[in-house]
Amino acid sequence: MTEFISKIRTIQWIDTYSRMVDQTLFPYEFKYVDIKTGQEMYDAIKNMIVRGAPAIGIAGAHGVVLYAQELKNLNREDFIKKLLEKADYMATSRPTAVNLMWAVEKQKEIIKNSNSNVNGIIEELKQNAIKLENEDIEINKKIGDYGAQIVPEGATILTHCNAGALATVGYGTALGVVRSAFAKDPTVKVFADETRPRQQGARITTLELTMDGIPTTLITDGMCSYFMKKGMINLVVVGADRIAANGDTANKIGTYTVAIAAKYHNIPFYVAAPLSTIDTKIKSGDEIPIEERSHEEVTHINGKSICAKGVNIINPGFDVTPHELITGIITEAGILKPDFNKSIAEAFS
Numbered sequence: 001m002t003e004f005i006s007k008i009r010t011i012q013w014i015d016t017y018s019r020m021v022d023q024t025l026f027p028y029e030f031k032y033v034d035i036k037t038g039q040e041m042y043d044a045i046k047n048m049i050v051r052g053a054p055a056i057g058i059a060g061a062h063g064v065v066l067y068a069q070e071l072k073n074l075n076r077e078d079f080i081k082k083l084l085e086k087a088d089y090m091a092t093s094r095p096t097a098v099n100l101m102w103a104v105e106k107q108k109e110i111i112k113n114s115n116s117n118v119n120g121i122i123e124e125l126k127q128n129a130i131k132l133e134n135e136d137i138e139i140n141k142k143i144g145d146y147g148a149q150i151v152p153e154g155a156t157i158l159t160h161c162n163a164g165a166l167a168t169v170g171y172g173t174a175l176g177v178v179r180s181a182f183a184k185d186p187t188v189k190v191f192a193d194e195t196r197p198r199q200q201g202a203r204i205t206t207l208e209l210t211m212d213g214i215p216t217t218l219i220t221d222g223m224c225s226y227f228m229k230k231g232m233i234n235l236v237v238v239g240a241d242r243i244a245a246n247g248d249t250a251n252k253i254g255t256y257t258v259a260i261a262a263k264y265h266n267i268p269f270y271v272a273a274p275l276s277t278i279d280t281k282i283k284s285g286d287e288i289p290i291e292e293r294s295h296e297e298v299t300h301i302n303g304k305s306i307c308a309k310g311v312n313i314i315n316p317g318f319d320v321t322p323h324e325l326i327t328g329i330i331t332e333a334g335i336l337k338p339d340f341n342k343s344i345a346e347a348f349s
Ligand code: MRU
Pocket: 051, 052, 053, 054, 160, 161, 162, 163, 164, 167, 168, 173, 200, 238, 239, 240, 241, 251, 252, 253, 317
C-alpha cells in the first residue's frame, strides 16, 4: 500500500487531456476521471472533483491547455485574445486558493510572451503544465524534509483537512511533513480532524495515512482542545490555501479554532505550503476572498438532512488564522519565522 500512495499522481497531463483522481468518491472508490475540455476542467475544480490548493493550481494550468486546444483553428491574434479571456475565466473557478491564479498566470505569461505560431504556443503551454506538475512533487519533498526537522521524537501531530498527496500532485504539504518525519522516526503518530462539513480529514487524510501505515486517530473538529489539555498533541501542522505578506493564513474552516487552542496550550502551530501559496500582493488576511459553499454541505450528510427545515445556514469554506498564532511557515525555501513580513519578503528576494 505504501508503494501505491507514494507512486500516485493526483493529477497528470496525458497527451491531449488531463487525468485526475475523483476526490468526491472517497473513501468508497478510487477512480480516475479524464477531463477533455476547458469547461469540464472549470466544473471539476468548482465541484471539487479535484481539490487542495496545489492540485487545483495544476488543474488550472491544464485547463488553459484544454482551452488552447479547443481554439487552435483561430488565427494567431484571435487565438491569443480568446485564450487570455478563457484563462481568466478558469482562474475564477474557486476564489480562495491562490495557487489557481498563480498557475493560470504562469500560463498567461507564455501566451503573452511566446513568438511561436498557434501550435507552438499550445506545445509550450503543455510543456509548462508538465513542468509545474513535476516541480510540485519536488517542492513537497523539500517541505517534508524541512518540516521533519521540527517534529520531536515520538510526536503526535494534529492536522486539519487534507493537505496530503491527494491535495497536491503527490506527497503532500502538511502530510509531506508527516511522511518525512515518519520515515525518520516510525513512532510518529497523527490525529486527524474530521473537518466538517466536507470531511476531507475523515474521508481523505485517514485514507492516505492508513495506506502509508502511519498510525492515525480520527477525531471530530470540536475535540482538539480536549486532547491538547491531556498532553496528547505535541505539534500542529496544517496546509494553506493563501498566505498574505504578513503571514495571515487562509486554510480550511476550523483551522483558526485549532490555532487558538494550540496557542492556549503552548503547542507549536506550523503551516506547510509552497511559496506559490503566498500572495505577496496582499498585506493581510483581511484581503483574502473566502469561498461561501453550498448550504447542503451543512444541512445534509450522505444525502440526508440532519437539521430542521428552514434553519438559517452560513457555510464559509475557509477561515484566516492570524499570523500571531503561527510558529512558522514550512516552505521549499526553508522554515519562515516571525516577523513574517520580513521572512516572507526575504524568501521572495
Ligand atoms: O476545499 P479544499 O478541500 O480544496 O481545501 C483544501 C484545504 O483547505 C486544505 O486544508 C489544505 O490545507 C490546503 S491544500 C494543501
